[in-house]
Amino acid sequence: MPNVRGFDVNGQTCLNKDDFAREVASNATVLEEFDRQKSIGQYPGRSLADTFAAEIAAKGDIYAWLHSRVQAADFSGLRIGDYVDVPITAGANVPAQTVRYMIGAIDPYYRCSDSPMGHHVAFVPSAPVLVGGSKASNGSYIKWNDTATNNGNSTTKEPYLISKLHGWEISDYLPALPAALRNVLISHRSLAEQRYGSAGGLTEASGWGWADLGKVWSLSEMEVYGCPVWGSKGYSVGMDCHFPIFDSTASRLMGERVTWWLRSVAGGSASGVCDVSGGGFAGSYSAVYEWVRPRPCFLIG
Template identity: 45%
Template sequence: MAQAKTLSVGGIGYEVIDDTARSNAQTALNNAEYNRQGQIGKYGGQNIATILAGEIGSGSVYDALHKRAANGNFAGLRVGDYIDVPLVSASNVAAQQSVRFLLAHFDPYYQCGDSAKGHHIAFIASAPVAVAKTVTGMANDSYLMWNTANTNQGTADRKCPYPNSNLKAWETAFEA
């Protein structure tokens, strides 16, 4: 089908193609499709590194994502989008592996706590991470027990189970 690109009036050509409108319409169409996929449980997610490619520059996807989250700018991101994180043996994992972390929530604890928590994004691993056999609480050759007492309780000093868990101790290795 032919497209009219210019309209001539009195011998003067006027461009009739509005690239901005076409771009906006395509973006709206894509977003509608992502929303439809989400509604029927079929949204496979997009790679966050691709979404933020224009913002990464000389930094990393983590830097760009952190900056976005700190500013409360979640535009273009959706629950189900993902980031592939390489874990190396220095991270107390069984072997070098790549784990896909799925974007699970925006600001689940925003303004919560004694000192209000700022904007943040919550991720969840899409599959279990195999930990090294040397990690405290490791069981079944690669999985981490909640604690070695095999209970989900805290202690008299620390009543909250999570800060007292092997999981929290293992996660602390990633905080730097």
């Protein structure tokens, strides 16, 4: 009987099927299933390109659509874990690849920092990305630095900002992103840890300061774990918050057991840098360790 559209009464058809009501009920059932999957850490994410195809077509491309949604603070229908596949153009130090970017957080820093940030969506790669060319180690990995130091210098006291990792993110990876995507990215302004002393390498933070991390950046311990682990207590946290996409140990791997760098440097060491291990746990390696990959993120705003 579920597909009966009506009954014949004395030669007159009386309709009893409400297509709109059925569609609403069906959509509610789908969303309920998504919520169930998320609650047990099994939500696979949806392709934004497929799910919102009609809206995207009206805006021209998926990046313009995302930008318009964010500017209007319209996050309806967007879910943590939904994704867009981004084609990366080959460059001197970046091999051609397609990187699946997942929604990692929505408005995590809205109206925060020394200059209030506008609405934004943070995107996180579903897996560490590949490095190439002269900046690669062991084929597709990268050192955090070419020297075993996690300190800044007299000009730039924030270690991450002068790291080899961040230099690759800004000089090599950012230009390899599609131009339409680059046009809608905003810089991540953060209260960044400083570590510099004129007398020599420091093993703990010397302070913090407002800094632009740029339009492509690595995650901090706080954004991944929800707390400092090996980083300097206090100064390494700044204004960072935990990203909801990392809701379990397994979610740090996202299917690939590869160690990846964080932007946080290790406390108690003048050379260590924090990372997420291939086993999902918090760790740290010397800045010159060669078996770690980057996981560059961005904000669309």
